[in-house]
Amino acid sequence: MPLDINEDNLKHGVLGLVMALVEVIADALKHQAYRRMEGGSLTDLEVERLGLALMELDAAIDGIKEQQGITESVKAVRDGLDNIVNDVVNKLINPEQWEEVAREQRN
Amino acid sequence: MNYLYIAMALREAGREINERNMRKVITATDVKVNEAELRFFISAMSILSMPNPDNGGVKSHSPIEKEQSLQQQWKFNESESAGMPEDAEREQILPLAKTPVEEDIERIAPAESRVVHCVEPTDSKDALYVYGIADKGVSVNLGPIGLDESEVYTIPYNSICAVVHDCLPIPYQSNDNEVVKIWVLTHQKVLDVVAEKFDAAILPMGFDTIIRGKEKLERKQPVKDWLEQNYEDLIKKMTRIKGRQEFGVQVLWDPKIIAGLITETDDEIRALDEEMKSKPKGMAFMYKQKLEKLVKQKMEAMANERFKEFYASIKGRVDDILVERTKKPENGMQMLMNLSCLVEKDAVQGLGEELERIEGMNGFFVRFTGPWPPYSFVTAAKI
Numbered sequence A: 001m002p003l004d005i006n007e008d009n010l011k012h013g014v015l016g017l018v019m020a021l022v023e024v025i026a027d028a029l030k031h032q033a034y035r036r037m038e039g040g041s042l043t044d045l046e047v048e049r050l051g052l053a054l055m056e057l058d059a060a061i062d063g064i065k066e067q068q069g070i071t072e073s074v075k076a077v078r079d080g081l082d083n084i085v086n087d088v089v090n091k092l093i094n095p096e097q098w099e100e101v102a103r104e105q106r107n
Numbered sequence B: 001m002n003y004l005y006i007a008m009a010l011r012e013a014g015r016e017i018n019e020r021n022m023r024k025v026i027t028a029t030d031v032k033v034n035e036a037e038l039r040f041f042i043s044a045m046s047i048l049s050m051p052n053p054d055n056g057g058v059k060s061h062s063p064i065e066k067e068q069s070l071q072q073q074w075k076f077n078e079s080e081s082a083g084m085p086e087d088a089e090r091e092q093i094l095p096l097a098k099t100p101v102e103e104d105i106e107r108i109a110p111a112e113s114r115v116v117h118c119v120e121p122t123d124s125k126d127a128l129y130v131y132g133i134a135d136k137g138v139s140v141n142l143g144p145i146g147l148d149e150s151e152v153y154t155i156p157y158n159s160i161c162a163v164v165h166d167c168l169p170i171p172y173q174s175n176d177n178e179v180v181k182i183w184v185l186t187h188q189k190v191l192d193v194v195a196e197k198f199d200a201a202i203l204p205m206g207f208d209t210i211i212r213g214k215e216k217l218e219r220k221q222p223v224k225d226w227l228e229q230n231y232e233d234l235i236k237k238m239t240r241i242k243g244r245q246e247f248g249v250q251v252l253w254d255p256k257i258i259a260g261l262i263t264e265t266d267d268e269i270r271a272l273d274e275e276m277k278s279k280p281k282g283m284a285f286m287y288k289q290k291l292e293k294l295v296k297q298k299m300e301a302m303a304n305e306r307f308k309e310f311y312a313s314i315k316g317r318v319d320d321i322l323v324e325r326t327k328k329p330e331n332g333m334q335m336l337m338n339l340s341c342l343v344e345k346d347a348v349q350g351l352g353e354e355l356e357r358i359e360g361m362n363g364f365f366v367r368f369t370g371p372w373p374p375y376s377f378v379t380a381a382k383i
Helices: A007-039 A044-068 A071-093 A096-106 B002-012 B019-028 B035-047 B064-073 B087-093 B177-198 B221-229 B231-241 B255-265 B267-277 B281-315 B345-360
Strands: B127-134 B141-143 B152-157 B160-167 B202-204 B244-253 B320-324 B334-344 B364-372
Touching: A007 A044, A007 A071, A007 B281, A044 A071, A044 B281, A071 A096, B002 B019, B019 B035, B127 B152, B127 B177, B127 B221, B141 B177, B152 B221, B160 B177, B160 B221, B160 B231, B177 B202, B202 B231, B221 B231, B244 B255, B244 B281, B244 B345, B255 B267, B255 B281, B267 B281, B281 B320, B281 B334, B281 B345, B334 B345, B345 B364
Parallel strands: none
Antiparallel strands: B127 B160, B127 B202, B141 B152, B152 B160, B244 B334, B244 B364, B320 B334
């Protein structure tokens, strides 16, 4: 894939990548927070504070994306990541595909 | 990679690069042979149909004989290949060295995903492109209706015939999707013409099914032999598909509508929703996640249930059914199931009615394609 770089798409690319990573981390945080809440190791007050913090994080991420007009490029990065993970999982649960892929590569 | 040096040394010495010679050199150097690596290496070498040092550039148009001897040169040594997992693997590597005629059939549809041989082009059209087999033993010329306007004709054997055109012993392949599309459509059209003209049952072959004999026999001979050897099997397959057509059935749903439906109707979710409303902001945010997870879970359970339900009701209306891999859906839809169905002509309406019922369900959509010749039920692999 050829790279076509100018000031504008550089911003989209780099910022999009950074925000996508931030989103992934935020998702991981949310997941952990959720598990702790469900595990019962947090008091109500702690859950409330955690929830508020995560909510603000979400709002901040959305705000930046909108301001910078990078919603689309963030989505593109995340979709790309999703596809990679899907492929890997797909291969793991369908080992018979390995043969197919190997054959294609040989050809 | 040491094996590469050994191979180069063998080549310098003018020896054949095969497993036995490789093994000799490796053992001579007092190194233990790594079986897996050696096999992999030999396979890898065999597909690099490199020209001999004496015949010039890589792109030389060597005649077939030379090409075959070249293929032979890289041949995996048969006598020592007992450990190879699958014969098929060897055949893939040596498309031209196969002996039985039926194994010269390569099915590479869809063309864009698989490519067969590394064969250098030759000028003689001594191979045959096979569109399909019809259950009429006639010899007819159908005119220039084939791929790239090739002359299509039939080769009869007993009560069946193969629909073919003369082609080069190389697969049709192109990087241009439009070109491939036209080829595939033409392939399809030829089968339609034959079906209409002869009122025949057609056993379709996949796109790019090319038959070529091992030696330079009369061009039609391999096809005749193949028809002869597989006659009974072909007849059996033909009877199975006679009067039947293939239809593609895909059931999709709109996850937004379904999630909405579940949220409205499911008691557990409604209770959680109520509880969430009474919580302070931060906690409500956490509850929202819990809610989303629950909805997702319920949707998965529902998808499973619906799949079973639809599968059972469709299966009752068709002769045969194949579950294909679901594809990645577009515009926010999710694909629940992707089926290929073999349907008797009279039964199509029944299937259509059932699909209409499914389509009528809120949030569900059906894609119904066909009729196709029953490709999915008669692939060359099954013949």
